[in-house]
Amino acid sequence: MAVLKSETSKEVVCPKCNTKNSTKVSIIGIYRHLLQIPFISGGKKGISICLKCQQSFDLKNMPSTIKLAYYELKETSRTPVWFYIGLITIKTLVLIKIFTKYL
Numbered sequence: 624m625a626v627l628k629s630e631t632s633k634e635v636v637c638p639k640c641n642t643k644n645s646t647k648v649s650i651i652g653i654y655r656h657l658l659q660i661p662f663i664s665g666g667k668k669g670i671s672i673c674l675k676c677q678q679s680f681d682l683k684n685m686p687s688t689i690k691l692a693y694y695e696l697k698e699t700s701r702t703p704v705w706f707y708i709g710l711i712t713i714k715t716l717v718l719i720k721i722f723t724k725y726l
């Protein structure tokens with residue numbers, strides 16, 4: 624797993640300690656490995672943590688205000704290219720194998 628993007632939301636008030644500007648929302652990218660190469664994006668998930676009281680939420684139990692901040696962050700994040708590098712390499716190898724069969 625890798626943190627794709629994280630941001631401390633200015634608007635979100637922590638539901639536990641009522642502190643504003645203390646909730647850090649992160650987008651976690653999930654990938655799998657094949658022969659040490661990260662090759663498939665297993666999707667993204669969101670977590671939030673309050674920097675003051677350490678209260679954390681995952682997407683399932685996130686209060687709607689934090690969820691909103693998460694979706695905003697998600698809109699502006701992209702899956703890094705290296706997630707696909709492994710996949711492209713494998714595809715290329717398969718193509719080479721197919722072509723060399725006919726040579």
Ligand SMILES: [Zn+2]
Nearest residue numbers: 637640673676
């Ligand atoms: Zn808090």
